[in-house]
Amino acid sequence: MRELLTPRWTSLENRWNTLSPHSSRGVALTNGICWVVNVSRPADVTFESFLPDFRSYLEELGATCGVSSVGNDFFGMHTYKTQAAMAARLGAKARPGERVHLFSDYALDYIISNATLSFPPENVLHPCLYTLSQYDRENNSEFCKTLRVYMQCQYNVLRASSMLYVHRSTFSVRLKRIESLCGIDLEDERTRLHILLSFYIMDANGISYL
Numbered sequence: 001m002r003e004l005l006t007p008r009w010t011s012l013e014n015r016w017n018t019l020s021p022h023s024s025r026g027v028a029l030t031n032g033i034c035w036v037v038n039v040s041r042p043a044d045v046t047f048e049s050f051l052p053d054f055r056s057y058l059e060e061l062g063a064t065c066g067v068s069s070v071g072n073d074f075f076g077m078h079t080y081k082t083q084a085a086m087a088a089r090l091g092a093k094a095r096p097g098e099r100v101h102l103f104s105d106y107a108l109d110y111i112i113s114n115a116t117l118s119f120p121p122e123n124v125l126h127p128c129l130y131t132l133s134q135y136d137r138e139n140n141s142e143f144c145k146t147l148r149v150y151m152q153c154q155y156n157v158l159r160a161s162s163m164l165y166v167h168r169s170t171f172s173v174r175l176k177r178i179e180s181l182c183g184i185d186l187e188d189e190r191t192r193l194h195i196l197l198s199f200y201i202m203d204a205n206g207i208s209y210l
Contacts, residue, residue, distance in 0.1 A: 032063075034081055039070060051100060058099040064092050067102045086110060112200050121205040125198040126191075128182035135181060143181070146174045151196050155186075 023038040039047065058065055066088030068080035083103040090109050091101025115124055132143040146164065150171075153160040161171035175186060184191050202208070 032085075034084075035065075036077070055099045063099070064088050065100050066091065067100060069103050069107075108200070109204075112197065112204050115197070115201060116205065121201050121207060125201060125207075126194045128178075128184055128195060129198055129202075131182050132178065143174065143178050146171070147178055147195065148199055150175065150186075151192070151199070155192070 024035070026033050026035045037047075054065070066084035066086065068083035068087070071077070071080045087101045087103040087106050090106040091098060094106070094109070095101070128147075129144065132147065135141060136143055142164075146160075149163050150157070150160045153163065157171055157175070158168055161168045164171065166174075178184075179186055186192065
C-alpha cells in the first residue's frame with residue numbers, strides 16, 4: 001500500500017513539512033491510513049489551504065477521510081484515531097458525496113447514538129413528549145410540533161409563531177398550555193436540553209411524534 005501511494009503521499013507530506021521537518025507522517029494500517037499532523041509547528045500551509053489538494057487525492061483513490069479533534073496528548077493518539085474513524089463512518093452515511101469529515105461536525109451525532117446504547121430510545125425521551133403526543137392525538141392539536149418549532153427558532157416566539165402562521169399571543173398561550181399539561185418550566189435549561197435531545201433521538205431512530 002505504501003509503495004502504491006508514495007509519489008502523491010510524499011508530495012502532500014512535503015507540503016506540510018515545508019518549514020517544519022517531520023511535522024507530518026502517514027502510517028499504513030490494515031484498514032486504511034492514519035495520517036498524523038503536528039499543527040503546533042509553524043508552517044506556510046494551514047489545514048484549510050491543504051484541504052483542496054487532500055480532497056483531490058482522496059477523489060483519485062475513491063476514499064474518504066475522518067479528521068479528529070486537535071489533540072495535545074501523545075498518549076491519547078488511539079482516541080484521536082477512533083474519533084477520525086468515527087467521523088469517516090458517520091460522515092459517509094450523512095454526506096456520501098463529501099470526502100473529508102470532521103469529528104467536530106459529528107460529535108453531537110456520537111452523543112445521540114450513545115444515549116441509546118443501554119436503553120431503547122423510548123426510555124430516554126423526556127416524558128413531556130409522551131404527554132403531548134397523546135394529547136395531540138386525542139384533541140387534534142399540534143403541541144408537539146409547536147414545541148419543536150419553538151426550539152428550532154431558538155426559543156423566539158415571534159419567529160416560531162410566524163413559521164406556524166399563528167398569532168404571537170396564540171403561540172404564547174400554547175406554550176403556557178404545554179407547560180401546564182406537562183408540569184415543566186420551559187425556561188429551565190436542563191429541561192430544554194433534555195427535550196431538544198429527545199427530538200434529535202427521535203429523528204435518528206425514525207420515531208414519529210405526529
